[in-house]
Amino acid sequence: MFTKEQVRQQQQQLLRQNPQTLKKAGQTLAQELLADSRWQEAQRIALTMSQTLEVDTRPLIQAAWQAGKEVFLPRVLPHRQLAFLPYTQQACLEKSRWGLWEPPLEIDQVTTQFDLIIVPGIAFVRDSHLRLGFGGGYYDRFLAQQTALTMALVPPILEFATATWPQEEFDICPQFLVTSRGIEG
Ligand SMILES: Nc1nc2c(c(=O)[nH]1)N(C=O)[C@@H](CNc1ccc(C(=O)N[C@@H](CCC(=O)O)C(=O)O)cc1)CN2
Ligand SMILES: Nc1ncnc2c1ncn2[C@@H]1O[C@H](COP(=O)(O)OP(=O)(O)OP(=O)(O)O)[C@@H](O)[C@H]1O
16 A cells, blocks of 8 residues: 555656656547537536646537536635636636636636536546545545536546555545546446
């Protein structure tokens, strides 16, 4: 067993060494998700604006806009909370102090009702769907209050057959993993 922090560092190093692997596999997974009925039926979709060493979410955002869906992106708040705000084709994002692109905070626009949540992560376990994020517990806190469908895009480089880090009681696992084998529930 490793600590969560050790696995995060291992994964970050692996991703830095293989940036192309993530990109290519990510494109295939995005296409797979776009063809899925759960995506097609979702009207309100919460996801993230991807960073360099993450699966590219921009094709998903573009496709959602084109299909007339509503897109929501998170903004980091104090106390490790996330606020999800609408992201439209005309909107501008702001660069946060952690280098993430986030929508401006307009309190009356904060949304908590979604049909589908695409969860980010740096490692996922095939059998249990256990997820390791960037560390902060933002998504564990947010998902604890959500009933929407949760999915994650999991290229082979992010996938573990079994967990090499301890599962904690607050860890919330995405319901579906989009993998190169298909979408696994
Ligand atoms: N693209 C993308 N956006 C995302 C996430 C993500 O994983 N990917 N998040 C997924 O959760 C949330 C942001 N996650 C974050 C996770 C850690 C830190 C962080 O550790 N920041 C400081 C330490 C802060 C502190 O100690 O108080 C640091 O890195 O030094 C910041 C944001 C929301 N937006
Ligand atoms: N529902 C919760 N309520 C309060 N604290 C929580 C909750 N979920 C997680 N935490 C706290 O958040 C911290 C970070 O959790 P963890 O290392 O699992 O983050 P992560 O899932 O990798 O990150 P993220 O969700 O931001 O991508 C833990 O120390 C934990 O105590």
